[in-house]
Amino acid sequence: MSALTGTTRLARLVLRRDRIRLTIWILGTPLLGYALAGSVAGIYPDQETRLGYATTSASSLVARAFNGPIHGTDLGAVVVAETYVTLALIVALLSTFAVTRHTRQNEETGRAELLGANVVGRYAPLTAALIVIVAANTVAAVLLAVALVGAGLPLAGSVAAAAAIGGVGVAFTAIAAVTAQLSVTSRGANALAAATLGLSFVLRAAGDVLGEQSADGTRVRSAWPSWISPLGWGNQVRAFDGERWWVLALPVALLLAGVALAYTLAERRDQGAGLIAPRRGPATGAPRLLSPTGLAWRMQRGTLLGWAVGVAVLGLSMGVAADEFNDMIDANPAAAEAINAMGGGADLINAYLAAMLGLFALTIGAYVVQALLRVRGDEADGVLEAALATAVSRTRWLGTQVLAATLGAVALLLLAGVTTGLGYGIVTGDPLGQAVELGGAALLRLPALLVIAGVVTAIFGLLPRWSVVLSWTALLVFLLLGQLGAVLELPQAALNVSPYTHVPAVPAVDPAALPLVVLAAVAAALLAVGVAAFRHRDVPS
Amino acid sequence: MPVISIGNLVKTFGAIRALDGLDLHVEQGEVHGFLGPNGSGKSTTIRILLGLLRRDSGDAKVLGADPWRDAVRLHRRLAYVPGDVSLWPNLTGGEAIDLLGQLRGGLDRRRRDELLHRFDLDPTRRCRTYSKGNRQKVAIVAAFSSPVELYVLDEPTSGLDPLMEAVFQDEVRRVKQAGATVLLSSHVLAEVEALCDRVSIIREGRTVESGTLTQLRHLTRTAVTVETARPVTGLDALPGVHDVHEVDGRTHLEVEPAHLDELLGQLIRFGVRALTSTPPTLEQLFLRHYGDDPAATAGTDAPATAASGAPAAGSSDADVQADAPQGGAR
Numbered sequence: 001m002s003a004l005t006g007t008t009r010l011a012r013l014v015l016r017r018d019r020i021r022l023t024i025w026i027l028g029t030p031l032l033g034y035a036l037a038g039s040v041a042g043i044y045p046d047q048e049t050r051l052g053y054a055t056t057s058a059s060s061l062v063a064r065a066f067n068g069p070i071h072g073t074d075l076g077a078v079v080v081a082e083t084y085v086t087l088a089l090i091v092a093l094l095s096t097f098a099v100t101r102h103t104r105q106n107e108e109t110g111r112a113e114l115l116g117a118n119v120v121g122r123y124a125p126l127t128a129a130l131i132v133i134v135a136a137n138t139v140a141a142v143l144l145a146v147a148l149v150g151a152g153l154p155l156a157g158s159v160a161a162a163a164a165i166g167g168v169g170v171a172f173t174a175i176a177a178v179t180a181q182l183s184v185t186s187r188g189a190n191a192l193a194a195a196t197l198g199l200s201f202v203l204r205a206a207g208d209v210l211g212e213q214s215a216d217g218t219r220v221r222s223a224w225p226s227w228i229s230p231l232g233w234g235n236q237v238r239a240f241d242g243e244r245w246w247v248l249a250l251p252v253a254l255l256l257a258g259v260a261l262a263y264t265l266a267e268r269r270d271q272g273a274g275l276i277a278p279r280r281g282p283a284t285g286a287p288r289l290l291s292p293t294g295l296a297w298r299m300q301r302g303t304l305l306g307w308a309v310g311v312a313v314l315g316l317s318m319g320v321a322a323d324e325f326n327d328m329i330d331a332n333p334a335a336a337e338a339i340n341a342m343g344g345g346a347d348l349i350n351a352y353l354a355a356m357l358g359l360f361a362l363t364i365g366a367y368v369v370q371a372l373l374r375v376r377g378d379e380a381d382g383v384l385e386a387a388l389a390t391a392v393s394r395t396r397w398l399g400t401q402v403l404a405a406t407l408g409a410v411a412l413l414l415l416a417g418v419t420t421g422l423g424y425g426i427v428t429g430d431p432l433g434q435a436v437e438l439g440g441a442a443l444l445r446l447p448a449l450l451v452i453a454g455v456v457t458a459i460f461g462l463l464p465r466w467s468v469v470l471s472w473t474a475l476l477v478f479l480l481l482g483q484l485g486a487v488l489e490l491p492q493a494a495l496n497v498s499p500y501t502h503v504p505a506v507p508a509v510d511p512a513a514l515p516l517v518v519l520a521a522v523a524a525a526l527l528a529v530g531v532a533a534f535r536h537r538d539v540p541s
Numbered sequence: 542m543p544v545i546s547i548g549n550l551v552k553t554f555g556a557i558r559a560l561d562g563l564d565l566h567v568e569q570g571e572v573h574g575f576l577g578p579n580g581s582g583k584s585t586t587i588r589i590l591l592g593l594l595r596r597d598s599g600d601a602k603v604l605g606a607d608p609w610r611d612a613v614r615l616h617r618r619l620a621y622v623p624g625d626v627s628l629w630p631n632l633t634g635g636e637a638i639d640l641l642g643q644l645r646g647g648l649d650r651r652r653r654d655e656l657l658h659r660f661d662l663d664p665t666r667r668c669r670t671y672s673k674g675n676r677q678k679v680a681i682v683a684a685f686s687s688p689v690e691l692y693v694l695d696e697p698t699s700g701l702d703p704l705m706e707a708v709f710q711d712e713v714r715r716v717k718q719a720g721a722t723v724l725l726s727s728h729v730l731a732e733v734e735a736l737c738d739r740v741s742i743i744r745e746g747r748t749v750e751s752g753t754l755t756q757l758r759h760l761t762r763t764a765v766t767v768e769t770a771r772p773v774t775g776l777d778a779l780p781g782v783h784d785v786h787e788v789d790g791r792t793h794l795e796v797e798p799a800h801l802d803e804l805l806g807q808l809i810r811f812g813v814r815a816l817t818s819t820p821p822t823l824e825q826l827f828l829r830h831y832g833d834d835p836a837a838t839a840g841t842d843a844p845a846t847a848a849s850g851a852p853a854a855g856s857s858d859a860d861v862q863a864d865a866p867q868g869g870a871r
Contacts, residue, residue: 185669280665281632285639289632295640299629382627386680389591389621390644393613538594 006120010128014102022136025094029087029140029165030147036083037151044078053078054218062321065205068235069220076148076157076240084165088234089197091140091169095133096193099176102129105186107272116271123263126177130259133173141166157240160248164234167251171230172197174251174258181265184274197231204232230254292387292397296404300371304408307367311360311412312419318356319423319434322349347508353420353438354508360416361445362479362500364409365452369471371405372456376467379540394535398460402453402527409449417442441506447519451499452478454526461533464541542605544569544691544722545590550599552585552746559585561746562599567724567739572717574733574740575726578831582746583726584624587695590724591621604691617646620684624695624726626676628668634679635664641683653686659708674700685712692716692723698732710735730823742830749830754823761821761829762795765804770812779803 015022044050050073057063057070068084071077103126106112112125141162148158172193179192207226214221219241226232230251237247265275288294375398378384388394417439425434456471463470478498481490495501499522502515545567552560560582567573577583588594590603592612601608606615628637635657642648657664662678671679677700684692698709706729713723713736727733733740734754742750742757750757762783767773768791776785776792781800786793796804808816 278667278670281636281667283633283635283664285632285636285643289636290640290643292644295629298632302631382623382625383629385588385593386621386623386627386641387644388593388612389616389623390641391613391616391646392644536595538588540593 003121003123004127005124006118007124007127007131010115010120010124011131014128014132017102018098018132021098022132025091026136026140026143029091030143032090033083033087033144033162033165034147034151036086037079037148037153040079040082041075041152044075047073050075050078051218053081057081058213058217058220060321061209062317064208064211064220066317068204068232069208069211069222069226071219071235071238071241073218074154074157074240076153076161079148079151079153080161080235080239084161084234085231087144087165088168088231089201091137091165092172092197092231093194095137095169095173096176096190096197098133098136099129099173100180100186100189100193102132103177104180104183104189108184108186113271123266126180126262126266130173130177134170134255137166137169137173140169154240156243160237160243160245161239163248164237164239167237167248168231168234171233171251171254174255174262175230177258177262178265181262181269182275184272184276184278188274188276188278200229200231203229204235207232208235292392292400293404296400299374300404300408303367303370304411307364307408307412308415311364311416315360315416315419316423319420319425319438320427322352322356322420322424323427350508351505353424354441354505356420357417357438357442357445358482358500358503358505360420360442361413361448361503362482364412364416364445365449365475365478367412368405368409368449368452369456369475371408372401372453372460373468373471375401376460376464379464382540385540388539394539395531398457398531398534402457405453406450409453410443410446413442413445413449414439437507441511444506444511444516445500445503447516447523448499448503450523451519451526454523454530457530458526458533459530461530461537464537542569543567543602544604545573545724546600546602547586547590548600550586550589550601551597552582552589552594553597559746560589560596560599563743563746564748564751565741565743566751567722569722570717570720571738572713572723572725572736574737575724575743576728576733576740576827577743581744583743584695585746586743587621587693587724587726590693591616591619618689619691619693620645620687620689622677622680622684622692622694622697624697624699626673626680628671628676628679630667630669632668633665634662634668634671634675637668637679638664638683638686641680642686645687645689648683648686649688650686652688653682656682656685656712660705672700674702674705677701678705681709681712685716688719690721692721694723695726696728697725698727698729706732730827734823742827744830757826758821759798761826762797763801763821764819765794765796766817767792767794767808767813768815769808770814773808773811775807776804779807 044053054070054073054077057067063070063081066085067081070081106115106125115125144165145159145162148161149155153161175196176189176193179196180186180189183189183192203225204222207222207224207229208220210223210225211220212223213219222232222235226235233247233250236244238244269275289298375384378387384397387397418435420442421434421436421438422431424438425431428434452475455474456467459470459474460467478500481495481498482500499519502519504510504512504515543566545565547563547565550560550563550565551558563582563586565575565586575583575586585594589596589601590608592608592610592615595609603615604618608615628634629640632640638653638657639648642653660678660682662675662682666675668676668679677697681697684694692713698706701709710732713725717723723736725733725737737754739751739753740757741748750760762781772787773792776782776794779800780803781797782804783795783797784793794804
């Protein structure tokens with residue numbers, strides 16, 4: 001057993017390093033499950049509302065794609081439909097990142113070398129990480145089952161649902177154990193595992209969309225693609241609807257196979273090496289790269305592409321769902337109230353569309369913050385120093401970053417509006433007209449995003465060390481004011497702090513020029529302050 | 542006209558006084574060594590010269606211009622290698638070199654390719670995968686590919702192997718030949734000795750010494766070991782002689798270069814059988830200045846004051862002497 005020497009000690013090291021993360025994970029998942037189950041129980045208190053929910057969910061392709069297949073009208077089944085995908089994605093990502101952090105990242109940073117020179121077997125680091133992470137998934141699942149029972153759900157179904165979610169975590173522990181052997185960088189290992197997760201989501205969505213609705217209309221029988229997705233297995237357990245326990249053997253089998261494969265790969269490679277060689281690149285810089293603008297585009301394009309895919313998929317789905325919206329309103333008056341509060345206005349469909357565009361604008365605000373904080377990241381890394389020691393002025397450098405983030409925001413807003421319009425138009429028979437109209441409506445949100453860009457720039461200029469914390473806090477405050485302000489009955493003066501408050505909720509209301517002009521002026525002032533402060537301060541500071 | 546002229550430069554970070562009246566003068570066409578212990582303010586000075594940091598007070602002129610106000614114009618005429626090179630992780634080394642060169646206003650492609658070859662750097666690898674030494678090579682190649690008037694190098698070779706160190710020294714000599722000026726901050730004393738025309742030693746934000754290496758050597762005592770026919774007496778009374786002690790019939794002592802004459806005159810009277818004189822190594826020179834007690838090195842502008850400060854540094858000198866045969870730069 002010399003290959004496993006030191007496993008116990010290393011497992012204790014993993015526990016010590018991750019004691020806070022693991023605690024949040026193990027306690028957070030059940031708490032989230034408990035809270036979600038409670039809120040679902042409040043919205044669908046009786047058989048009648050749940051019958052409406054189940055019938056709508058089983059017939060709606062969008063609901064099948066995003067929530068998975070519905071299994072009957074039991075309260076537990078509704079809870080699973082509403083929460084399974086979210087919880088499964090969370091534990092899959094938590095497991096993936098944890099495996100990578102304790103395997104490939106140690107090799108990348110050289111810590112593994114330091115450890116490996118001691119009395120530590122070849123398989124010990126991987127084994128220690130897997131033991132702790134599988135145990136974390138198990139404990140979190142047990143507590144989740146307890147939480148679901150505590151929320152008033154039947155025992156068998158609760159155990160099955162919690163085990164289904166734990167199973168997703170275990171499955172992605174195995175997948176990450178393999179990807180950690182393949183890529184040389186921890187970033188690459190995480191990206192491969194996340195890509196597998198994305199593929200699992202698509203396969204599951206496809207299988208559930210292609211599935212059949214049962215005769216009574218309250219169940220979906222998924223097609224085969226769901227069965228080759230580790231994310232889909234959890235649904236096939238059919239918690240709260242005649243549990244099929246044997247399906248839980250699938251993630252366990254995947255774990256065994258993944259561990260075996262990972263050991264085999266680890267045996268065949270050198271410490272620090274991978275099976276996918278790092279990609280080589282061009283030996284010379286292409287002319288279009290060799291300017292601040294070119295560099296900003298190059299740094300931004302991967303992130304922007306990821307955002308674009310996400311926005312387009314969501315936009316199309318939201319658009320298609322707009323038509324199903326009327327059915328859902330009938331089944332769920334509480335949702336109608338919520339939409340009305342968010343979008344306002346008399347026409348419910350337009351209120352819904354305006355609310356969706358508003359949500360997109362908030363989300364794209366996160367893109368703007370993320371894109372602009374890159375400058376601060378560059379400053380902290382020391383790259384900014386190298387760049388500013390060349391013949392590029394600070395104004396040009398920062399201006400280029402702001403411009404890149406703004407153009408990215410314009411593209412994403414337009415994409416959000418156009419795809420929502422296309423989705424809605426395809427169902428109602430006017431794709432082009434709706435795409436143009438909603439694309440234009442989405443662009444009216446730009447001034448709010450410019451204000452966000454101005455806020456981040458001003459913080460970066462004036463309080464560089466606090467850039468990251470303050471920028472995200474500002475966005476979070478705007479988000480909370482928008483989402484909860486009305487519910488909490490905050491005074492208008494407080495709501496006015498958020499730029500999103502001032503954007504006309506087109507298409508629910510008519511566009512107005514004045515607020516947009518004022519927002520743009522505020523943004524320009526903030527940008528000017530930020531650039532001026534940046535020009536007069538020390539770099540790095 | 543001096544290429545770099547700094548007078549009484551002050552820079553504070555909160556309560557910390559990083560530069561406290563620093564002076565630095567670099568003449569056109571010289572390679573100027575910029576030395577000092579870690580944290581003495583070398584990088585801060587260089588960042589002020591690059592217009593990255595703003596000085597609190599004092600004068601700073603680079604190529605006749607104000608480094609803060611005229612930063613962009615100046616940067617076309619200089620190239621910089623930072624001490625801790627960080628690069629864009631997803632660009633290749635070749636892309637990073639071209640980008641830095643282009644942002645500076647253009648580079649010499651032929652030189653770039655030649656330097657890549659001489660430094661044995663693979664330009665197709667992503668910067669993320671480079672070791673510290675290879676990242677440094679990227680910055681060095683980018684700097685020396687640009688035909689500029691001033692090269693500002695902040696510990697440029699700390700991660701390079703001896704072979705690459707030699708290539709680096711060739712490059713510094715080449716740009717010097719072409720008439721460029723080099724400010725070289727370094728802890729590699731052999732490199733400083735091989736390349737620099739003049740050096741400035743700073744400590745705690747002040748310049749404590751500046752001049753050619755020969756001039757600086759004169760500020761430090763020479764170690765002398767002598768074997769005589771009769772026991773030597775009267776040495777303690779001689780000016781500039783320190784740390785006299787006898788071991789196995791040999792006399793060990795230290796003498797200030799200005800007082801060698803008097804010492805020899807005295808020794809001859811006792812029948813010299815063997816005499817070795819070891820000039821101060823660079824290490825000794827710097828250790829004296831880098832040592833713990835600032836009083837020992839303060840105000841050593843003239844040889845006389847250097848001598849008066851010498852006793853305080855005596856103990857550290859003795860330590861160094863024990864190492865000198867193995868560790869000496871010469």
